[in-house]
Amino acid sequence: MARVAALADRWAEAMRVAPAERARWLRAVWLHDALRDAPAADELAHGPASATRAAAEGESDRGVLDAVRYHSVGYAGWDDVGRMLYLADYLEPGRTFDAGVRAELAARVPAERDAVLREVARRRIQHLISEGWRLPPETAEFWNAIVSR
Numbered sequence: 001m002a003r004v005a006a007l008a009d010r011w012a013e014a015m016r017v018a019p020a021e022r023a024r025w026l027r028a029v030w031l032h033d034a035l036r037d038a039p040a041a042d043e044l045a046h047g048p049a050s051a052t053r054a055a056a057e058g059e060s061d062r063g064v065l066d067a068v069r070y071h072s073v074g075y076a077g078w079d080d081v082g083r084m085l086y087l088a089d090y091l092e093p094g095r096t097f098d099a100g101v102r103a104e105l106a107a108r109v110p111a112e113r114d115a116v117l118r119e120v121a122r123r124r125i126q127h128l129i130s131e132g133w134r135l136p137p138e139t140a141e142f143w144n145a146i147v148s149r
């Protein structure tokens with residue numbers, strides 16, 4: 001989680017994001033996997049469970065809660081918080097697969113955020129399809145919201 005936070009913070013710095021917005025990004029990072037290791041938390045369920053807990057503990061920012069709730073699947077209604085968490089969660093350097101490609105994508109985020117977002121979503125969705133898994137409706141709607149044609 002510290003690596004995800006460090007990456008989001010580095011992007012916020014490079015993108016000259018206002019302090020309050022930067023704080024929203026970091027709150028989402030720290031809240032997003034709060035229940036990752038809890039019993040019965042699976043890949044699709046832990047986001048909603050973490051969001052529910054964050055709300056119960058007083059988080060009231062809709063963008064932060066939506067970022068946490070949908071971070072595993074994507075969400076068409078995201079503001080920048082959800083988009084940055086989705087990017088940071090996938091591009092953080094602790095994941096070992098495709099390390100070189102992901103590092104290049106991470107470096108491009110400050111200048112080309114939306115293009116990198118489409119590339120990350122494309123890679124994640126291709127992986128789901130290649131594994132033969134179903135696409136959650138939120139994922140299909142997210143993809144349709146970010147592609148340009």
Ligand SMILES: [Fe+2]
Pocket residue numbers: 032033036046047071072
């Ligand atoms: Fe997660």
